[in-house]
Amino acid sequence: MNKILEVKNLETNFFGKTEVVKAVRGVSFNIYEGETFGLIGESGCGKSVTCRSILRLIRDPGKISGGSIIYKGRNLLELSEKEMTEYRGKEIGMIFQEPMSALNPVLTIGEQICEAFKDKELTKSDKEEKAIEFLKIVGIPSGRQRLKEYPHQFSGGMKQRAMMAAVLVSKPKLLLADEPTTSLDVTIQDQILKLINRLKKEFSMSVLLVTHDLGVVAEMCDRVAVMYAGKIMEIADILTLFGEPRHPYTIGLSKSIPYRGAQSERLHPIKGNPPDLSNPPKGCPFEPRCIYKEKICEEMLPELKEIKKGHFSRCHFLEKLENEKGLIKL
Amino acid sequence: MPVQNKETMLKVENLYKWFPLKRTILDAITKKPIRNVKAVDGVSMEIYKGENIGLVGESGCGKSTLAKTIIRLYEPTSGKVNFKGVDFTLLKGKNLREKRTDIQMIFQDPYSSLNPRMSIKETLVEAIKYHKICKDSEIGLKVNELLDMVSIPRYVADRFPREFSGGQRQRISIARALAVNPEFILADEPVSSLDVSIQMQIINLLSDLKNRLNLTVLFISHNLRVVEYITDRVAVMYLGKIVEIGNSKGLFEFPAHPYTNILTNATPVLDPRKKTDKIVIEGEVPSPLDVPAGCRFHPRCPFADDICKKVEPEMKLISKDRYVACHKPLIKELS
DSSP, rough: OOOOEEEEEEEEEEEEESSSEEEEEEEEEEEETTEEEEEETTTTTTTHHHHHHHHHOOTTEEEEEEEEEEEEEEEEEOOHHHHHHBBBBTTTEEEOOOHHHSSSTTTTTTHHHHOOOTTTOOOOHHHHHHHHHHHHTTTTSSHHHHSSSOGGGGHHHOOOHHHHHHHTTTOOOOEESSSSSTOOOHHHHHHHHHHHHHHHTTTTOEEEEEOOOHHHHHHHHEEEEEEETTTEEEEEEHHHHHHOSSSHHHHHHHSOOOOTTOOOOOOOOOOSOOOOTTTTOOSSSGGGGOOOOOHHHHHOOOOOOEETTTTTEEETTGGGGTTOOOSSSS | OOOSSSSSSEEEEEEEEEOOOOHHHHHHHHTTOEEEEEEEEEEEEEEETOOOEEOOOOTTTSHHHHHHHHSSSSSSSSSEETTTTGGGGGGHHHHHOOOOOOTEEEEEETTTTTTTTTTTHHOOOOOOOOOOSSSSSGGGHHHHHHHTTTTTTGGGTSSSSSSSOOOHHHHHHHHHHHHOOOSSEESSTTTTTOOHHHHHHHHHHHHHHHHHHTTTEEEOOOHHHHHHHHHHHEEEEEEEEEEEEEHHHHHHHHHHHHHHHHHHHHHHHSGGGGOSSSOOSSSSSTTSSSSSSSEEEEEEEOTTOOOHHHHHOOOOEETTTEEEEEOOOSSSOOO
């Protein structure tokens, strides 16, 4: 399989007046052609910042301070701003968590989709015809009428579909989806997730899916990276992650989700809170909340070690975790 | 654990809460009928003493409005709310104020439900003083007791809400609700804004406190997994009406109402081997301005036929503790 994207040692910091928040602290992963790669973690773990860094959408006071992002052999971080616009949309498209704030409230849906056509030859009516076509692809009927409507006239699910249409116009090869269904109801979430899966095949895209929901990950992803406090803690294919998680954080998460039939048992949530990233701990960031910790964890950050092919975990005591069970029985 | 001897604590009878739309002068002159958003559209249910009952449904189905109407944050359009023999909807002034200490609410967003200008201690003291819960000399003790209950260290009592994380703020909201010694707690999506690892901390805290203080809880959530885990019974709401009620154990496994079935199937399964490409249900929930005639779920129901379009189904007991409002329930009888 060919790599479509290679993120190496990415570092993104936010420079406040008195402190620097190290949101992404040396993240590396690959996305292969045709796969859906999941990036999961809790709020503030740096998953969205990683996603935005790929398109260089980090605004002041944030800055990408190090690493490289290789897309089809070129390092996006070395491109000029003008060259970068060639990649945004055309090669890499992005959909956001809150379709309400991602769409412009004072432009019609039609204007926003037509804006995405970069071909100067097309006339306005050509563009509209095409826009109607794309609305149909994403499942919005009576497109001619809806093109004239404003985002506030669309429901949450419909806005997310319209945003997908605008992204698909430029036929990107990689789709970044940042919590695309978090603000939606389960039945609408189900529709949107399946729409993304269908479009991924139809337009032969690869997908980077950022989410905090293990259920969504199970439904969508081929491989997953688990992030915590700006670092990747575990990378595995989806079955391994659910069947044989090998990081205390992943294991803790699996144990804190209620499942069918869990009623009579008591679940054991992870204790404590994530660390403050303006002053990240020297050792393993999960150490304060970890039930397997020993002295070394406080002092030394463990390496991301390969357990078996394609399964990596950042923990000093992998041997302690060998008998831990995941959410499913393999 | 399901409640053994059922003593009704709260009985809601035919409760309606409609929000009329604004009319222009022209509408009034041309005598256009008033249009209403039918947020709660005829809800009847009983809540037993000591149980934890869940209320699930999609956004806009009226779950929060129902809770706020029960506690009289909204005035009901019609209907009764009988709380321990007193009709809550008829209470006024001092009587209402006294009775309100029995029912307390925890809100979804701990960022907006705590006053940012009041320290944690001031927030708790305000509730205690307003309802005259204890002597002034005992207030300090009471505050400490409340903080201990929700595991917030006493020394942070003078800090302000902004200095706390989301999970801690929700703990403080719980302490504030408990400050007036209520018997009944309405928890409106208390963990929806929190991270997964923090969610379970709050849920375990809530169920511990429920057992310790012998509380009755109405737990509103759209997260079926959480609801199934912590509640004894569940009510499923759709477009302002309750369509199914039953024991949480079994309700999602063997749903009787097609809508409950759809909600269950749309919740992602925590098993990558069970994923499908099939969409669970097309379309969206209709507007509560134009509630469909007959069964309100019929336009989206895969089993709907003529009777469903014309006749609104009554709530029927189909088996032990399972009520469903459907002409063609998916299960006829539970063993």
